[in-house]
Amino acid sequence: MIQNMKDAGCDNEIITKICRLYTEGQIQDAVKILRRHRCNLMEQLHESQNRVYCLDFLIRQMESNV
Numbered sequence: 001m002i003q004n005m006k007d008a009g010c011d012n013e014i015i016t017k018i019c020r021l022y023t024e025g026q027i028q029d030a031v032k033i034l035r036r037h038r039c040n041l042m043e044q045l046h047e048s049q050n051r052v053y054c055l056d057f058l059i060r061q062m063e064s065n066v
Contacts, residue, residue, distance in 0.1 A: 001019075001022075002015055002019070005018065005034075008041070009037075010037055014033060014037060017030075017033060018033055018034065021033070
């Protein structure tokens with residue numbers, strides 16, 4: 001479980017908190033934190049995707065002027 005969270009980009013603070021909540025049986029609270037982290041990752045993904053689209057557009061524009 002810890003390795004999976006590390007692979008998902010969770011920092012040590014989040015990992016410690018989730019492990020504590022999980023051990024204490026507060027599964028829903030742990031899941032809530034994981035879902036929040038997932039949302040942050042998705043936002044980063046969409047921002048990166050938009051940057052790629054902008055670069056693709058610029059590349060097409062430049063190539064059409066060659």
